[in-house]
Amino acid sequence: MRLEIVNLTKRIKGQLVLNQLNLTVDSGELVHIIGANGSGKSTLFKLIVNLMDADDGTITLAPSTYVGALIENPSFMENESVKRNIEFLAKINHNYNEPRIRQLFQLFNLDYDNKKRIQGYSLGMRQKVGIIQSIMENQDLILLDEPTRGLDQEALETFQSIVSNLIHEQKTVIIASHDNLSELPFDRVLKLANGKLE
Template sequence: MINLKNIHKSFKNQVVLNGCNLSAQLGDLVHISGPNGSGKSTLLFIIAGLLEADEGSMHFDNPVNIGALIENPEFADYSTIKDNLSYLLKLKNQVDETYAVELCRNFNLDYYDKKVIKNFSVGMKQKVGIIQAIMEDQNLVLLDEPTRGLDDESKEVFVNLINEMTSKTKATVIITSHDEIVGLNYTSSYRLDAGQIIELQS
């Protein structure tokens, strides 16, 4: 599904990624841990195509449909959940909102809420960020610190959703976090260390 070879990335003269290798298949649930500033978000931005690597290669099996929540979710702040999500669905020529509505309900949000996103709480925004990354059945899902700001009930909803998605081999999911997210059935765990992805023994 995805194969990264020897990815390098520096900002000015700071080397952040120094030869990262990673490969994952459909159904894999990959965890990449690492302390603040280790390059987790940088790596996901590169995989998502939002940042260019200085060196290395990246190969995807076709066709790839990437869903991503990296750092803070970004929305049209003065619009509602429905306006934001239906806009994103239309970009992918998808008209069926059923799954987005269902995901909102699972996360205790109302798809038809009249409130604009600007007035949402941090956790509410984060949940809409997770929903947009998975609502189109994207087959490569990149989630950066996804449970940040989520209450315990929402964390459980998240964990069950991701475990189910990957067990049905519908997607490859890559999650980065500096702490543990309890309950996720990772198929592999790595640590970003000195700019390299080191596999951890399970």
């Protein structure tokens, strides 16, 4: 897995959000992108997963790279149970690994068999499910946008150990946030400002 971004430029409603941004990330790297509100972190992730088109520049990923992403608020089928939501997503790619999913739910103290609609889940619970979705299919490149939002101390520690395991398995993880997640063993911390990473 190698992600190579060259001269990426994105304007939104006339505003230059990303300005000839460059970034190369290799397998097994853990990268932290920090940046103020509105600096373009979520925009960068949306471009990587093709939720948006760039105005200029290139994003190159090996063809077989499978990307998992949690960008802004995870979206769900609100009137369905968590299991129905997860099954639906994982089965799109015929990648439903129930033992792995159950293990992740257990790690986060969530009940996979709870019949309650996701609509009634708390912010932190939704965030946990969003994190699980981004890693449950053994994705190679994982993009996490403000992943710790709403997580309590125990969940934060679980999250950190999950990320450390992913890196150990040579997965690539890019985390965007404005707070410092100093407990995590980042290879690089890059600041997004004025449309560029420094």
